[in-house]
Amino acid sequence: MSSPSSLDELIDALRALPGVGPKSAQRIAYHLLQRDQRGAGRLARALGHALDVLRHCERCNTFAETAICQRCANPQRDSSLLCVVEMPADLAMMEQTHAYNGLYYVLMGRLSPLDGIGPRELKLDKLLARAADSAVREVILATNFTNEGEATAHMIAELLGARGVAVSRLSRGVPVGGELEHTDTGTIAQALVERRAV
Amino acid sequence: MSSPSSLDELIDALRALPGVGPKSAQRIAYHLLQRDQRGAGRLARALGHALDVLRHCERCNTFAETAICQRCANPQRDSSLLCVVEMPADLAMMEQTHAYNGLYYVLMGRLSPLDGIGPRELKLDKLLARAADSAVREVILATNFTNEGEATAHMIAELLGARGVAVSRLSRGVPVGGELEHTDTGTIAQALVERRAV
Ligand SMILES: [Zn+2]
Ligand SMILES: [Zn+2]
Numbered sequence: 001m002s003s004p005s006s007l008d009e010l011i012d013a014l015r016a017l018p019g020v021g022p023k024s025a026q027r028i029a030y031h032l033l034q035r036d037q038r039g040a041g042r043l044a045r046a047l048g049h050a051l052d053v054l055r056h057c058e059r060c061n062t063f064a065e066t067a068i069c070q071r072c073a074n075p076q077r078d079s080s081l082l083c084v085v086e087m088p089a090d091l092a093m094m095e096q097t098h099a100y101n102g103l104y105y106v107l108m109g110r111l112s113p114l115d116g117i118g119p120r121e122l123k124l125d126k127l128l129a130r131a132a133d134s135a136v137r138e139v140i141l142a143t144n145f146t147n148e149g150e151a152t153a154h155m156i157a158e159l160l161g162a163r164g165v166a167v168s169r170l171s172r173g174v175p176v177g178g179e180l181e182h183t184d185t186g187t188i189a190q191a192l193v194e195r196r197a198v
Numbered sequence: 199m200s201s202p203s204s205l206d207e208l209i210d211a212l213r214a215l216p217g218v219g220p221k222s223a224q225r226i227a228y229h230l231l232q233r234d235q236r237g238a239g240r241l242a243r244a245l246g247h248a249l250d251v252l253r254h255c256e257r258c259n260t261f262a263e264t265a266i267c268q269r270c271a272n273p274q275r276d277s278s279l280l281c282v283v284e285m286p287a288d289l290a291m292m293e294q295t296h297a298y299n300g301l302y303y304v305l306m307g308r309l310s311p312l313d314g315i316g317p318r319e320l321k322l323d324k325l326l327a328r329a330a331d332s333a334v335r336e337v338i339l340a341t342n343f344t345n346e347g348e349a350t351a352h353m354i355a356e357l358l359g360a361r362g363v364a365v366s367r368l369s370r371g372v373p374v375g376g377e378l379e380h381t382d383t384g385t386i387a388q389a390l391v392e393r394r395a396v
Contacts, residue, residue, distance in 0.1 A: 004251075004261055006251050009248070012244075013245070016238060017215070017229075017241075018225065018229045029248070034306050036214050039211070042214065043214050045211075047211070048246070049204050049207070050205060053204045054205060062201075065204060069202075088201065088228065089224055108232050
């Protein structure tokens with residue numbers, strides 16, 4: 001179609017965005033170049049800068065600009081508890097509960113055999129090394145309650161259990177404020193199995 | 199949530215992408231930083247480069263790296279015909295028909311009062327100046343057959359007609375290969391109104 005090569009290159013490069021095919025890459029390119037050059041310039045700089053400065057915290061594995069992130073370096077946090085989550089967004093949700101003051105380990109993913117993500121790709125050995133820290137008394141598994149998240153929790157529990165580390169898992173059940181009528185039956189069944197004495 | 203500022207800035211900057219809210223900006227940032235750093239670097243460079251070198255062709259208004267684009271500079275094209283389209287993607291579709299050898303004018307949008315895009319924002323005066331070129335014998339309106347595209351075609355037809363320029367519009371009707379049973383009734387009705395003698 002004889003369009004300028006810098007435009008073709010941009011459209012092609014936009015396909016690095018998750019879920020973006022050729023048609024929407026084209027639409028995004030036009031939008032950025034035509035309607036939001038300022039936002040586009042800011043995006044190019046922010047992306048380049050983030051790639052330059054971001055790395056993974058040596059202790060919790062989340063994105064950080066320093067070798068050890070602020071949270072891991074904070075002496076106010078309870079270093080005897082280590083909560084394992086899939087992604088930084090999950091860590092943020094845990095923090096928003098204001099119910100947890102321990103430390104974290106962020107997997108940056110989950111086991112997903114279909115996507116070729118096994119224990120090695122998840123770098124579970126890094127988690128095992130972290131959990132071997134003598135300060136750690138309990139590892140709390142807070143991966144998602146999806147099939148992949150459950151499989152991930154199961155594998156980590158086995159690996160840590162074999163090393164004599166105490167492991168727990170967030171409980172499953174009816175959401176706070178949830179009505180049974182509007183809760184799926186699988187959740188209700190699980191809430192029944194995991195019922196607690198009162 | 200005490201995440202690194204370069205990550206926050208990237209997530210915020212990603213919202214320049216059309217249709218991307220805070221949640222998906224976060225998801226995209228993680229994907230680029232975690233799963234596709236190479237693609238991310240390429241995107242940052244391609245975007246910066248495109249912003250640097252792309253401009254609008256002085257004649258047809260499409261994206262170009264030179265003052266006059268290759269197509270407009272091609273003496274093999276029929277300069278008596280000027281086809282008006284909304285976007286470069288529409289121009290590409292016209293070219294793919296191999297049924298047109300004239301020149302183009304790309305509006306880079308359409309009239310859209312709800313989005314605050316009127317004749318001034320569309321820079322219709324640039325089109326009027328282009329169509330005033332003595333070589334132009336006919337302006338063919340190939341905006342979309344949506345409400346906005348039709349309104350745009352109507353306004354351009356009025357402006358050019360007042361200046362004595364011959365204006366035509368792509369015909370509406372049943373698609374080639376289309377079966378009446380699977381064609382919407384509005385299209386069939388229009389095909390009836392615009393029926394041609396055989
Ligand atoms: Zn950390
Ligand atoms: Zn041109």
